[in-house]
Amino acid sequence: MSENHDSPSNPHLNDMSTLDKPDSNSTKLGSPSTLASGDNDAPTTLIEVARTAGVSPSTVSRILNGTAKVSDEKRQAVMDAIAKTNFAPNQMAQGLKKGKSMTIGIVVQDISSPFFDETLHGVDDALKGTGYASVIVSGHWNAAEEIERIRLLLARKVDGIILLSGRITDESVLQFSQHRPIVSTGRDIHTDKALGFKLDNEYGSWLAVRHLIELGHRRIAFITGPSNNCDAAERLTGYQRALQEADIPFDDKLVVEGDFHESSGMRAINHLFDTQQQFTAVCAANDLSAYGARLSLYRKGIRVPEDISLVGFDDLPGSSYTTPPLTTVKQPLYEIGRIATKALLNIINGEVVETSIPPLELVVRETTRRTR
Amino acid sequence: MSENHDSPSNPHLNDMSTLDKPDSNSTKLGSPSTLASGDNDAPTTLIEVARTAGVSPSTVSRILNGTAKVSDEKRQAVMDAIAKTNFAPNQMAQGLKKGKSMTIGIVVQDISSPFFDETLHGVDDALKGTGYASVIVSGHWNAAEEIERIRLLLARKVDGIILLSGRITDESVLQFSQHRPIVSTGRDIHTDKALGFKLDNEYGSWLAVRHLIELGHRRIAFITGPSNNCDAAERLTGYQRALQEADIPFDDKLVVEGDFHESSGMRAINHLFDTQQQFTAVCAANDLSAYGARLSLYRKGIRVPEDISLVGFDDLPGSSYTTPPLTTVKQPLYEIGRIATKALLNIINGEVVETSIPPLELVVRETTRRTR
């Protein structure tokens, strides 16, 4: 990036077709400013706009908010003044006055986990064009921290909260929802200020295991999630149910506890081998641990899917690019974020709330194969 | 954080957790009466606290901010009132008054890209305990959108901005920095309100290619990033320099343009094969495209690293769990986020700004091997 090459005649991409006041003051950067335009650094206030337009503050406010009809004449004057001063309403003042911050709080458990990021992507898209911004905080899988974070969000006067994979109790959620509406994943809640919805985890892993069984597998290992995690527990149940339906005896030696991270997937496989278990397929409670399992298998010289089949859960963005691409149960992460956000906005605006989350589905890629 | 007996320096509501202790920590989570508030849902105001404590609002404010000495007697009364009403200062009001929002804006280009998420992780950690929260927005690799987003952030009165991989010109950054301090990656800027720092991309890919050359490779393909991206261009230069230093002729047939995504990595490899290029190693401009390359190679039955060596750039969290684990150039993503944030906070607080970013380094894992 060179600094001097830009020809001044090439306004970057700013439309604000206002002419910069030639001299006036500042712009000490030594280049004609086509960007921030207004030129001065002192943030303009609505009152100044009113003054330079020769109208009252309320008139400016009315135009900004479309609160009442204003004569074209004055409107034009105000528009000009706004353009000239590059005015933008102070959101803190607006917020104080209106009692809403145009901000929603998002509670995740791990910023920088592809699981949450994909959901955040959906949130972000749903927020686009609404005027709302989001403040993202992390509870780090810890109820106490989660509560503290939610309190912080509340003090910031967020207009609503989205709680992703929260660890706090439903009662807590209900409590908080008395202050601000909350939409939460992983719960069944339906009040006018709190909404929770959950996916059928049991069904999801049932799908995965049934798929394996249909391929002829009978000795299927299962890598669980943390024992205190409900999603994890439900997925284990799905595994058990699928086994049962196929009259395959449940063998707890084939179940190894993981923690949803890659490393635990590796450890799980190692443990299975250390304890000499026989199995032809592995079902992991999430994709990340499937990745770890895959690597451990690779290290042991075991081929996937030729020697052992592997299936994950989540369908993270990276799962279609693993080697080989991972067969997994797709969670509609993006949609969850998008729909949760829309629902929250609906609640905030007193509109009808509608949620229809796409169901879980099995995505068969290349890590599973018929037993020989 | 926070010794809050006499040092008034850090008010915010971190104190609240301390204040709450007697009440809310003594009982178990989820017991309704101790969680969200004493009882009512109406957010308490400082005035109410003053009233129930029998003092003036200013006294409460003084205690909250440590602005002046207050008799122990009144202090106690106020503390009690705060605890009882579960009061937390309205940040919008505080913001309006003090002119700062205790919020910083982060501009990324792609929420839900592991590249940015890892950096955000660093940001998040650096913000911990400071009282600041962050609003994350995405410019989607588009200068116009980026400008719009920054304007939004400014209207929200963020106290500072961190710009990650921005597409706007340095001049624009300088302009914006007249309003709020900005720290940006990928630039060299040093003013009192704007700081930019960049990593040595050229050196990074030079490291990668030299590694390949040392392993005996001479026909090394290179998958670039988008042609309009500086980082990408610099990495290509590093590749060329390494080749030159080893007296290996540059062959532009071995250079294929990608876009930093997995799919382009696949396409690149396919293209190389379609055009019958001979090569024993592939250097990708980033990890994501290396993942794609890896998959394409797998599909073609070509082994990595036995038949072809592969090296990436970034060292994303997932790169140590690919099959096999990816040799790559590590960017200190987390550190970048953390350091940028600390620097921004320093600027905001008028403190000395210090930045020392760890250098790029080659992480040799299992996708590279000596030619036979």
Next chain:
DNA sequence: CTGTTAGCGCATTCAA
């Protein structure tokens, strides 16, 4: 249609 008058909740003068 438009201007004037009050505050939103808080921090900060200024007196006392």
Next chain:
DNA sequence: TTGAATGCGCTAACAG
């Protein structure tokens, strides 16, 4: 030490 005023910038009655 403390309380009483005075806005921060904006919107929402309330009159014209």
